[in-house]
Amino acid sequence: MASQEIEALTGALSRLPGLGPRSARRAVLWLIKRRETALVQLLEALTAVQGRLVECRTCGNVDTTDPCAICADPRRDTRALCVVEDVADLWALDRARLFTGRYHVLGGRLSALDGVRPEDLTIGKLIERGAAGGIDEVVLAMNATLEGQTTAHYIAERLESYPVRITQLAHGLPVGGELDYLDEGTLAQALRARRPVA
Secondary structure, eight states, X not given: OOOHHHHHHHHHHHTSTTOOHHHHHHHHHHHHHTIIIIIHHHHHHHHHHHTTOEEOTTTOOEESSSSOHHHHOTTSEEEEEXXXXXXXXXXXXXXXXXXXXXXXXXXXXXXXXXTBOGGGTTHXXXXXXXXXXXXXXXXXXXXXXXXXXXXXXXXXXHHTTSSOEEEEOOOSOOTTOOGGXXXXXXXXXXXXXXXXXX
């Protein structure tokens, strides 16, 4: 048995996404073996970021500055706005470096079952950004779930009175995907979105 402190560290790590109790134990053992280098670096990084994390008042991203680095970047296209459900989606899209505009984080998605209403999200702030002008395109990058698509549809309806082009991420077959492994919803969307062969 390990000490209470080591058990507490293991318990804290096991609550992280993707880490269960066994993976957390392995991570703790790895950190203990490298306590002079890796453990010290981890502690310093956690301490440095802990007191500086803020939510960007413009887009909802989490960063150590407000406005965040994305909103403050003058090279970003201010006329294109990508709407995402949460910060993880923003980070995933921005990591791909394919979208050069700015973002808007909703803080979730509409869900009648979970009691999430439009006023629980930052949809009002998004509409204000659209109404202020200067945005030519709003890309709805919601997850391909029923709630995500409901949220996208609701936002599209709210923005249709403003002079912005509303687009949505394509859905369908993943690259490298095999047809016999895909669900019916993905196949149906892929068939609906079919295009001519160039």
